[in-house]
Amino acid sequence: MNFKSRSEKEIQEMNSIPEGDYPFEVLNAVDGKSKGGNDMITLTLRVFVGDSSRQLNDYLLEAMQGKLFYFCSYTGLSQKYAAGTLTAEDCLGKSGYLTVGIQKGKMKDDGSGDYWPDRATVKNYIRNEGGVKKDVIKKPEETGDVPY
Helix, strand or coil: CCCCCCCHHHHHHHHCCCCEEEEEEEEEEEEEECCCCCEEEEEEEEEEECCEEEEEEEEEEHHHHHHHHHHHHHCCCHHHHHHCCCCHHHHCCCEEEEEEEEECCCECCCCCCCECCCEEEEEEEECCCCCCCCCCCCCHHHHCCCCC
């Protein structure tokens, strides 16, 4: 196999998402528990960045009430939010817009003195006046991307 080798930094940059607002769709959602034992939904999102897409995980918890409210409000799940019930299944296939931020890498706890790399995170879900453009949200077979 022939390929162009890249440094770890180049690979991280290729897979990174710059800060900004992007369309997204929920590829997968799983009901679970947080480290503190609270109910949580883990989302696997496809974030559309220019002509390509990247995957990003996010977590919905009652403790993050604002993010939970905006996710539900802007993905058509307002009634679920008002009722105080939301399941992973409710989230599947939903789409909208979000704001990506960058979380600075933290020191690894293995005693090596190394740091985890900076990583993209979902700062919040945002309103898109006029709705998600259908031509922006493309199916994996249309883009050639493999969702997992």
